[in-house]
Amino acid sequence: MPKGTPADWLSAADADEIHFAFPREVHEDLMEVLFPSEGHPFHGMGERGAFAVLSKSTGNRRVTYIVEEVVHPESSEDLELTGTLSGNDGSDRDDDGTGRFGSWFGGNSESTNTNYDSELGYQFSEDYHERAVERAKAREGGLIRIHTQPGGVRASTTDVESAARVYKADRDRLPVGAPWGAAITNEAGEWSMRVYEDARVGDEPVVTHADRVRIVGPALDDCALNIQPTRRSANRGAGPGVDDHEQDSTIQLWGEADQATLADLRVGVVGCGGVGSILAEHLARLGVGGLVFVDFDRLEEANFNRAQGARRIDVRHERLKTEVAERVARRSATAQGFETQIVDGSVVDDDPEYAAVPALLDCDVILSGVDAARPRQVLDAVARAHCIPVIDGGSLLHADDNGVLQPEAKVETAVAGPGWACFNCQRVWTQEDVDYEADHPEFRGERGYVPGGVDPEEDEEATRDPSVIGVNSLVAGLMQRRLLAIVLGSAEGVEGTLRLQVRDVETNWQSQWGCDPDCGAPSVGVGDCEELPTGTDWGMRYERDDIPMPETRVSDNAADLLDNDLKR
8 A cells, every 4th residue: 555545554443443354265264273074183172263364454444354364273282271371369371381372262251250260261382373473474464363162252351361462472573563363253153353453652452343244255155245243343233224114125125134234335436427327326225325436537518428317517517426426326325324425536546635445445345337447457456455346347339330239249247356356367457458548648649438549629520439328227237236146145156257248138147266377466365465556547637637748658667668669
């Protein structure tokens, strides 16, 4: 993340929301350790535990801690039953008398009794703990200590104090600023999670409890985005509510519980033009609890025909597309407590004044209706590194001289994130297109929808790429279908890419679950450690006339391009 964004300063203690996220494969791997089958070293133990590598994903208001890799125990000696943590006076001991490090957990979780001699707990071996630290350092991440507990998942005094001791010992061995957490779960799938951070004053760490747990990635028998409240959020009450009257027809489809899931959902809408303006109204009416709108473009006569909800006065005032989309959504919302946010900026630009990525990291799902390669490349990296499913949608229309659509005319949607192939491997964006768009518009000879460098304001005979609101509706409908499949499990499986040949209404459901062997996509779940391919969004700056014309060709690979120019 660039300097000056919340990733540089927002702590768990200062955030409005704390989430923990698991890529689906990592969650399944962890469950095999915590609830093992016969033959596993921990099988038969009353409580089990494991270390995992932890990364941090920082939005404007929300901090998400991603469990990116389980550090596997090697034998039953990596976890030992013990009951000698303290004496009758309640004083703590740093080991169990055998030289093992004091990573003690368990006991009677519902008890406030500090006489631990009457309790039994478990302790990780020093060797296992050391392997976990080394693995975290190798991945430039932090650590989380997770263990099971029969019954409830409330942390005992033993759990909290032991974790604090381990945190203070680990913080100097892990990379600077690396996150550290502790969590408890049970066979019912309940969670309690805590984040440990240095205090501004004093030596004892600040402990912040998580609100939500997200499991992200396709599954055969579950939705691809499973958001569960932790014990703290359950006690604090729900967010936006369900209106039984206004949402009666949708509740009949999937029930009040799933409608409540939609009401708790925050969705990012990137691009508020033909597709995004339709999504703005439809998602609000569907009962989604919050929408974040991202765009920098303004309404004009040329795009009025496909801007749902726009009025002619909006065109005369050249209003931002985000403002119109937000207005339409707010008037259409059916979820109680509906929230919106406007980001007048770009996912490509890394200037804090324009950067949209931090606001999108507050979202649970992102829907993209952009028509350019660079923002798709950035959102692709966000989907993988930050474990946020991104649904992309668009259309490509070609017609002959008589206005008859050509066979290649199509509608296409794709999904990226943990468990899906990246957008590059799904051919949603190409590096060639990214390099082309990285140039200043006056160098690359292209503006807006116009190929070939012709500005319609300067040439009345120029035509834009074809776009029809009815086709945009097809795109938006397919994107909503995929959103419901991911969040509610309303469809069996979530394919990689969906293509609809619009001339003859032929479908091509392409399931690409893995990336190409030579794919260079970001690692899943590394969060803020991933340097996103952001820079300067020359298209946005050009539209705003707030940046001077560069003297040389400028792109993410400026030196090579300049050298090529000299050779010409």
